[in-house]
Amino acid sequence: MPAQQKKVLFCVAGVLSFACALSIAAAIGTQLWLRGRILCKTGALLVNATGQELEKFIGEIQYGLFYGERVRQCGLGGRPFRFSFFPDLFKVIPASIHVSVILFSLALLVFALIETGFFMYNAFGKPYETLHGPLGLYLWSFISFSCGCLIMILFSSEVKIHHLSEKIANYKEGSFIFKTHSEQFANSFWIILVCSLLHILNILLIRLAGFEFPFSKSKDSETANGAVDLMY
Template identity: 55%
Template sequence: MASSRQKTLLFTAAGVLGFGCALAAAVSTGLPLWVDALMLCRTGAELVNATGAELEQFLGAVSYGLFTGTRVRHCGLGGRPTRFYFFPDLLAQIPAGLHVTVLVLCCFVVLFSALGSGFFFYNAFGRPYHTLHGPTGLYLWSASSGCSLLVLVLFGCEVKIRRLSELISNFNESTFVFQTHGERYERSYWLFFLVSFLQATNVLLIRLSGIHFPFHQKEPTDAETGAADLMY
């Protein structure tokens, strides 16, 4: 069992990490830095049978987040960047239900991380509650790391399985067909991965403070065992 001073230090560190998670998740949600992709104008490349280095003249780009992004179309004649918005422009083009679910989970991560940070500081410098909000309840608030992982998994499914980059590039396009030539996750996506790691670290800090997991069953003492034997 950790001493009172050790508990204060552990809960303070966990509170700082929780506040950092809330801030990082909020910033990541708003930034258009989740995916950066190269888009090939397949129609234009097939017209001229472009191969090798010639394909570079037909490679555009699209970068986006959860709310907005920028795309550049290249079909052999150059291109210029245009800005787009998911709401309300692309709602009919993208898997809206999946996208909204990702946004809702992002909000949960921010909310739970902020609440968890507050309760960590309260347990560090105040007198903790002996209810759900108490020491054991800290595991509940740190469980928002599961939401962070869900954000990563669902957004990855939206990008890879539902081909989100192609849906965006082909929006309102009737002449040319664009396909993904290469894509990578950007800093906001990996920042959410860091958030899930820090939330898992908070769970470890709670355990180091001496608080058992909620599903931990207390082993009966010798006195309790002896009393039960006397009853029989």
């Protein structure tokens, strides 16, 4: 492939990586990771609420990695209030998983910026082999994709397996018990998914630029070395 086309592909990949970095930074700071509805089970049982009456006992909740907002509904109107994970809910939530999600999100942001720099360096500079050349581009793209997958897996397990929404809703609730009525992942979670897919697209752009995948390249070199050994 001509050098000019390679520069264009690397520039496109660099722009995509930088867009991912900006999107990840925005996602980390928002509370739009999950939206759900919380049922006040105790209040609904007291009045035996069914049908439309049950709506009076269903509140809303949304949160991100650091803070969130909840509307408490127990039949007497909504009572909104905000909460933060640190330090308020630190002892209630699965702290190790939640901190891991934050750390991997920050790592994904850093690796996306590194990936941007290496793509631009390969487009306009004179890259070395190993980590500065195509091998480095494959490496940083794969690491970024892996971080994105880990973020989604850990956050999903925190929400679904450890019932994060219920633990938040029942925090400091003495006489009322709240249960998750429905929940769905919000914009920031899907931003992480899209960014992970864009890193896969970057890997395909590197291959389209004419650079072999690292493992296939190593096999070719081993075959060539073996042929040389046979010749001599």
